[in-house]
Amino acid sequence: MRIKTYHYQKNKGISWDEVFQNPRPVSVRSFQTGTVIINRHGTLNPNHPLAKDVQDEELEVPILAHWVHHEDKGDFLLDAGLDASYAGDPRGGLLGTDVDEFQQIKGENIAQHLVQNDINLKMVFLSHLHADHAAGVRELPKDIPYVIPKGEYGEYRLEVHGDFLEGLEELYEIDFSKANQMAPLGPSVDLLGDGSLWAIHTPGHTPWHVSFLVNGMDRPILLTMDAVFIHENLERGVAPSEYTWDMEKAQDTLEKIIAFLEMFPQVRVGAGHESGNSFKIYNSRI
Ligand SMILES: [Zn+2]
Structure with a gap:
């Protein structure tokens, strides 16, 4: 596998206001590829003062991937979800003691x-x-480009996650150090060069985690991926603590996302592990 730099247009100084004034012919739909059991206590950091009342409770949540269809540029996936190897085996064929277990119909x-x-x-x-x-x-075509945030591959623990990238010809990395700072979110990259699809640096869950924004004709949609597990993270203003690399950074990122949603109320939001196709209006419960 060759590792290459993902080239993107810099659009120096562009703001989200300008982006939203120029919506593009792009739409997004979410696919459920499986289910995972998480705990509400930990999905909402129990040490945060605004989450003191959160109870231990199992939540069965979807594992999602998102299909982006651009009328001129074609079809893209944001995340890959699960392949078919989980249908008969919660570990998806992986060995080792730290392997996560998922359910799949x-x-x-x-x-x-x-x-x-x-x-x-x-x-x-x-x-x-x-x-x-x-x-x-593992079950997607190998001869197309795969793109990840730069730094993430260095954090990749094969013993926990398996080598899902085996057989790929090329892996492209987005270098956020050269990206536009777009308030209030921070470094953001125009992935397709026409303002339709954006990757936003949202560290905390992992060091180089990204969220995505789809700037469609209907309205912009922010897909937080795992920067927000469920909408209650946004409503309470409390980030997850479980499965999280750095809780302080995760909380900081969550607060930036909330500031963004307050600044641009037209943006709908999809959480990483909640019903994918009902993108919600942001509403603070506090
Ligand atoms: Zn994750």
């Missing part, structure tokens, strides 16, 4: 969604390399 796997929707995949963007976001790569 037969036919939920990512390749099946591509067939059902007649999707001719051009490229895949991954928010980070955890199994529930990247395992699906």
Whole structure:
């Protein structure tokens, strides 16, 4: 596998206001590729003063991948979800003691969604390399570009997550050190060069985690990926603590996302592990 730099247009000084004044012919739809059990206590950091009343409670949440369709540029995936190897095996064929377990109904796997929707995949963007976001790569075409945030591959623990990238010809990395600072979120990259699809540096869950923004004709949609697990993270203003690399950074990122949603109320938001196709209006409960 060759590692290359993902080239993008710099658009120096552009603001979200300008981006939203120029919506593009792009839409997004989410696919459920499996299910995972998480705990509400930990999905909402129990040490945060605004989460003191959160109880231990199991939540069964979807494992998602998102299909971006651009009228001129074609079809893209944001994350890959799970491949079919989870249908009969919660560990997806991985060995080792730290492997995460997921549930999958037969036919939920990512390749099946591509067939059902007649999707001719051009490229895949991954928010980070955890199994529930990247395992699906194992059954996707190998001869298209795969794009990850620079730094994430160095954090990749094969013994936990398996080598989901095995067999890829090329892996492209987005270098956020050269990206535009776009208030209030920070470094953001125009992935397709026409303002339709953006990757936003949202560290905390992992060091180089990214969220995505789809700037469609209807309205812009922010896909937080794992910067927000469930909408309650936003409503309470409390970041997750479980599965989190750095809780302080995760909380800081969450607060930037909330500031962004307050600044641009037209933006709908999808959380990383909540019903993908009902993108919500941001509403603070506090
Ligand atoms: Zn994750």
